[in-house]
Amino acid sequence: MVQTAGADRSGSGPGSRGPVTEVPAGGSARRPLPWWLSLPAAVGAGLALLVSFPPYGRWWLAPVGVALFAVAVHRRRPVAGFGYGALAGAVFFVPLLSWTNLHLSNLPWLLLSGLESVYLGLLGAVAAYVSPVVDRMRWSWPAVTGVLWVAQEALRDRTPFGGFPWGRLAFSQDESPLLRLAAVGGAPLVTFAVGVAGGFVVAALWRSWRAVDRAGLVRVAAGLVGAVVVVLVGFAAPVGGTSSTGTAVVAVVQGNVPRMGFDFNAQRRAVLDNHVNGTVELARRVAAGEQERPDLVVWPENSSDIDPLRNPDAAARISVAADAIGAPILVGAVLRGPEPGQVRNVGLVWQPGTGVEERMYVKRHPVPFAEYVPLRDIARMVSKEVDRVASDFVPGSEPGVLRLGPAVVGDVICFEVAYDGIVRDTVVGGAQLLVVQTNNATFNEAEARQQLAMVRLRAVEHGREALMASTVGVSGFVGVDGRVFDGTGFNTAEVIVRELALREGRTIATRVGFWPEVLLVVAAGMVVAGAVVLRRRSRPGAAVVVSGDVVGKDSEER
Structure with missing residues (x-):
């Protein structure tokens, strides 16, 4: 029934113990x-x-x-x-x-x-x-x-x-x-x-x-x-399983940064100006009849690392862009507070004429050791690089469901697109369109394209058209079948505009x-x-x- 102690010992020296296998009966x-x-x-x-x-x-x-x-x-x-x-x-x-x-x-x-x-x-x-x-x-x-x-x-x-x-x-x-x-x-x-x-x-x-x-x-x-x-x-x-309730013309402004890397933070006024100037140029093309006027504009994560709620100059610059284009802008901003030494990574609704609204999405899943440092004293013993994160980002608690003009958007920020529940919460909360604001200036094109692949899956998963807005690329629009439209290059300044369907209803995946x-x-x-x-x-x-x-x-x- 089993192999006996007289079994073949070829390939094994005395006392050797290699990989284990059980001898089945009769074989x-x-x-x-x-x-x-x-x-x-x-x-x-x-x-x-x-x-x-x-x-x-x-x-x-x-x-x-x-x-x-x-x-x-x-x-x-x-x-x-x-x-x-x-x-x-x-x-x-x-x-x-x-x-x-x-x-x-x-x-x-x-x-x-x-x-x-x-x-x-x-x-x-x-x-x-x-x-x-x-x-x-x-x-x-x-x-x-x-x-x-x-x-x-x-x-x-x-x-x-x-x-x-x-x-x-x-x-x-x-x-x-x-x-x-x-x-x-x-x-x-x-x-x-x-x-x-x-x-x-x-x-x-x-x-x-x-x-x-x-x-x-x-x-x-x-x-x-x-x-x-x-x-x-x-x-x-x-694929799909949802119905269109109308359309919205959406613009994505990819302003680019003067210099790639973590030092882009030292250039935050230049980054803000790039996105303002891109939006103003889009407004010029609209006025000239070269481009359809967008119903809403999306700027990427970190497009304003100067807190526009505390800095009047930054607020004035964003208002210049919103007033020029005549449409609400979803601004990726970094806000100080609520406590000293804390900051928040947000998507902020900025209206033409009236300026900032109270509506904002605060990133719910800050990245550990990049946006906040858990166990900081212990982490510092491993690498003093953790001190680059001078202020800890605090998480929000509400899904990113925001109204911009005719659309209710589901906003997620950067790596959050990888987390199933964070994206689903926006759709369950009424989002008609998925928006991913991201900043790839500290990474490279491979990371950006891996992230875009996640956006494609989310669009199919929830039957929502989607977009990714990046500071440096890759930005683009995604259909409910996962196809990418108007994808931008990397490390370039570009503005893309597309009419997107606003959808309601839930796919099987969203329901279950x-x-x-x-x-x-x-x-x-x-x-x-x-x-x-x-x-x-x-x-x-x-x-x-x-x-x-x-x-x-x-x-x-x-």
């Missing part, structure tokens, strides 16, 4: 890959995931990356699974997040990349632990792979300090048919589908090739076809909210719990083989 052990294959598989997984994201945009490599990840950790001890998973994470996140070190030291970039890699390490440990059980039901691999990836992202999106959702599988699918699934189950469902596609690839290819027969080839073909079908099923997802993620995470928990039970109820007398050596019953648990 040979499905062993993990040797380390010299698992290592490149982990590296390949990280590279495939990286290249699936903008600016590379090879979305079809995301399932390949998932498959290589699974191959690298399959049948490993959890500790080894953690190591291979973290390696894949480092290969993925270090270059993906390289934009975080452009104007600072390397330390914050490497710390953030290392932290994010830990989550893929945890995924690798869990996947390694459950893989012997999943082996018994080969075609459960796709679903198990999908739910484990969703669970990993759910944890990473929320911890620590509110999480950092950059690099979710869903955000690599901006050009994929799977993007349409966002209208049904949001980003978690898209991630699940990518994981399922990768799981089909693994289920097809994980087999012994020493004796290839017709039945084996049929299974391989079925698995690969399954992966393709998962991708193509995206075309069946209903976080429940798809909850159900998928619960399913992942059930997989792990089931694996624990089944491994502890292993067959009587079952032996554990370590690199060809029988080391005794249940030694894998030790």
Whole structure:
């Protein structure tokens, strides 16, 4: 029933302890890959995931990356699974997040990349632990792979300090048919589908090739076809699901900055003037009949880092722009207060003729260690760079639902577009149009295009046309099917104008909210719990083989 102590010991020296596999009754052990294959598989997984994201945009490599990840950790001890998973994470996140070190030291970039890699390490440990059980039901691999990836992202999106959702599988699918699934189950469902596609690839290819027969080839073909079908099923997802209640002509002013980097803050008057001048020039074109008058104008985050509520000169300059264009402007501003040493990152409604209104959106999710410093004394011991954040941004408490002229807009600021609940709250609150105000002057074009991919997913998810307004680019408009219109260049001054539909109603994803993620995470928990039970109820007398050596019953648990 089990392999005996006289088993083949080839490739193992006395006392050696390699990867663990359980010998199933009546058959040979499905062993993990040797380390010299698992290592490149982990590296390949990280590279495939990286290249699936903008600016590379090879979305079809995301399932390949998932498959290589699974191959690298399959049948490993959890500790080894953690190591291979973290390696894949480092290969993925270090270059993906390289934009975080452009104007600072390397330390914050490497710390953030290392932290994010830990989550893929945890995924690798869990996947390694459950893989012997999943082996018994080969075609459960796709679903198990999908739910484990969703669970990993759910944890990473929320911890620590509110999480950092950059690099979710869903955000690599901006050009994929799977993007349409966002209208049904949001980003978690898209991630699940990518994981399922990768799981089909693994289920097809994980087999012994020493004796290839017709039945084996049929299974391989079925698995690969399954992966393709998962991708193509995206075309069946209903996009839209909302109705138009009218239109609004919207202008986005991308004023640019005199100099890229964190020092743009020292040029804040020049940045404000750039956006004023861009708006005044648009007004000149309107007066000349060269351009339709906009119903509302959107300036990006940090377009006025001079507090216009306290600085009369800044207020006067913004009023010049609003009066010239004759339309309300959504100004990205930094306001001092409410307490000494505190500031707020806001979207501020500025009306022509009357000036500022009380209506504003205060960013609800300031970025830790960039807009505020948690545990500042401890963080300073790691790097004195934290003192660049001289004042802590305080969060708002209300969704960014603002009326500008004929439109009710859902405003989110910068990285908030990555957080499911923050965007959904604006739509539930009545937003007819999604607006993302961002400042990419401290990063680079890769970061801007990764952020635009998130805007595309949100437009599909909630059936709302959307726009991204950036200080330096990339800015653009997005349709409810995820297509980008009038995209700008990077590090340029541009003004774009487009008529957008104002929409009402809710997609399936908006209605169900976080429940798809909850159900998928619960399913992942059930997989792990089931694996624990089944491994502890292993067959009587079952032996554990370590690199060809029988080391005794249940030694894998030790």
